[in-house]
Amino acid sequence: MSPVAPPAPEERQRDADRSQNTILNAARDEFSEHGLGGARMDRIATRAGLNKRLIYYYFADKEALFQAVLEQSYRHIREEERKLNLLGLKPADALRRLVEFTWNYYLDHPEFLTLLNSANLHRARHLAESQRARELNSPLIATLGEILERGRVDGTFRGGIDPLQLYVSIAGLSYFYLSNNHTLSAIFGRDLMTPKAHSERLSHMTDVILGYVLRN
Amino acid sequence: MSPVAPPAPEERQRDADRSQNTILNAARDEFSEHGLGGARMDRIATRAGLNKRLIYYYFADKEALFQAVLEQSYRHIREEERKLNLLGLKPADALRRLVEFTWNYYLDHPEFLTLLNSANLHRARHLAESQRARELNSPLIATLGEILERGRVDGTFRGGIDPLQLYVSIAGLSYFYLSNNHTLSAIFGRDLMTPKAHSERLSHMTDVILGYVLRN
Amino acid sequence: MSPVAPPAPEERQRDADRSQNTILNAARDEFSEHGLGGARMDRIATRAGLNKRLIYYYFADKEALFQAVLEQSYRHIREEERKLNLLGLKPADALRRLVEFTWNYYLDHPEFLTLLNSANLHRARHLAESQRARELNSPLIATLGEILERGRVDGTFRGGIDPLQLYVSIAGLSYFYLSNNHTLSAIFGRDLMTPKAHSERLSHMTDVILGYVLRN
């Protein structure tokens, strides 16, 4: 007779959830370090400290796992974006805040950048197949539209700015620097990842965005 | 007597060069479509129309081949950059020209973007091991420095702009849009690759850069 | 309800052991027939009746497999040597017995000879890397030392004989004949593998060893 009582159903469920999450995190790390093609199911299992077979129990296959990781990552950044509360700030401050947030998020979540690269290498097939692609739309586009409009109305911002274009620009300024920092460093022989370099970059990007947006 | 003259030694030599080049181009396409991990030596051979063994005859292994492709790609963009002759233009025009060139180059060479992504996924190890990493430094940094200085002197540009920061920003504005166009399109439900979208993007980027650089 | 009881855990475990052993035996045959360089992993799998992938599941690679085979072979001969119980015999009889045992072991285990040759071709690198190299030391050296001492004391043996030298000589007399029997036969045009030839050789070797050891 087993001395340990079998777990109650809800406990088992909790274990299941925990295992799934452990796998997802392990997979996220593996995919972001090696890309989809370079990731190894074996390593994911090892990272998760779980049996490889279990991955297939919860996720259909490598592709589905990658899709799940991608969705999770998008969900996470979207949640963070939602917390920003930009509309409580003056338009120029809201933009400063957004530039700063984008920079810091990418800095703190380098895996997000490489995951996006992988997703694009595969032509976003994993998003196209996702049921929840639309949920992944950034709430910031609408917010940004409103900020730009307010700024235009109060006379501080120039008019005619497409929020999506601006969103892409803000993202691009951080993204390129961080995503390509290895090649940039190798080629320009300059360490781009020191705290000083970081603060210079943030300051530069803020200047660029505000320089563009502010009615001189 | 053979009716066809035997190829001169230089000619024969050129066969080897031609094979090597064919392989390099095929490899560039394969790596850029699938990444380093997803690329298949078999497919490279097929694309090149050459025996797989020959790839190993000329290049040590997959890694070395990737490195060669990367070097070639850098060399190519650097050559094009060199042709730009920005110093013959007025500072503001020179910046417009540079934004436009960067955009068009990335647009015409999507493989360059994905190769860079792969290189960075591997922490630029392939550049670090390259003998010629330094040759790959962009001539534009110096040129950009001179343009910025001239603009400052003639009173059209603000001062204190780091050429490297500006270079990275110009690149980033194009890069993010093009490299991530699949995920962006999937999520925002907007086709970013129409001619109209392209010209809007170019116009936006030019405004951003000049809006930042011009003294009010 | 399944009519067959599921194997107990120890049973299942034994499956793994059995597979490993099957592989080891197949590998031993393949390596001994073709040498390390000439052995084929595919053939080992076929001989074992198991999937080739399984070999890599249990053994890191060809080299590690060879090492495992080598260790197993040494362990086997050492076990047999241990059973000899030479100290229960009179010194001269003990030597006769040892010569006979060595001869018969080599005769019955031709794979041992070729494995040793392979190991030496590779400068015993596989033993050097073995954790258990020391366990493979022959118990016979000590035993032989005692036998020689007893014989010396009872006046039948000459003194001053190094047990290791004698051990090597006893082994060498059988080894050369059996390991090189193909070239010897080809060159001298005499079949060395008939029963008669065998018994003549054994008799000759015994004479050589005793002729040397006995105090005239």
Add this chain to the structure above:
Amino acid sequence: MSPVAPPAPEERQRDADRSQNTILNAARDEFSEHGLGGARMDRIATRAGLNKRLIYYYFADKEALFQAVLEQSYRHIREEERKLNLLGLKPADALRRLVEFTWNYYLDHPEFLTLLNSANLHRARHLAESQRARELNSPLIATLGEILERGRVDGTFRGGIDPLQLYVSIAGLSYFYLSNNHTLSAIFGRDLMTPKAHSERLSHMTDVILGYVLRN
């Protein structure tokens, strides 16, 4: 017009002979270091400093090359054996001389041992196919027969000794020690290749052979 006169026919012949010999020596080294299965045609070409294609020009294929190497090696030891002139010595001295010669030859030509091992691994197929196998028969067997007979007649040697058995024994005593020195050293933890160890071995072997042959 070429400033260098084309080589005279006999010179070309000399070049051809030289190339063949260079290849044979390179092949001997390669085969003896790696065995037949582990030898690489590429490395042989590199060792020879000649084009790989040339090997195929002179030798049909790898097997034929191995056969040629083997024949050459046998020819060489047979030549040296022929120079020994044992019949000019007293029987016991002749045997001492032979033991010593065998030992030194193996010591100075370790490649001969590994080549023999390879040949035997392949069941002496390469000798069987050789036209000149018979030439490779050792002249020592006859000589040894005569020595033994003289010794018997002059009362120093026991009778009834088979020269072939004795030849094999003399060879085996040296062979095992030298051919297996790596495994022996690894297992017994004793360096067998010091000058002191060598002279002890030679002395031991001489004692063994003479102890056996001498009439009490």
Add this chain to the structure above:
DNA sequence: TATGAATGAGAATTCATTCAT
């Protein structure tokens, strides 16, 4: 005689995935 280019067959090893329990 000599050589650089090229190749098909094969070899070791890897990988995602499934079986059996």
Add this chain to the structure above:
DNA sequence: TATGAATGAATTCTCATTCAT
């Protein structure tokens, strides 16, 4: 839910050999 054993299909890389000159 969880796992160790097993596998087929690749995948990278190697090798002896031949082509073309």
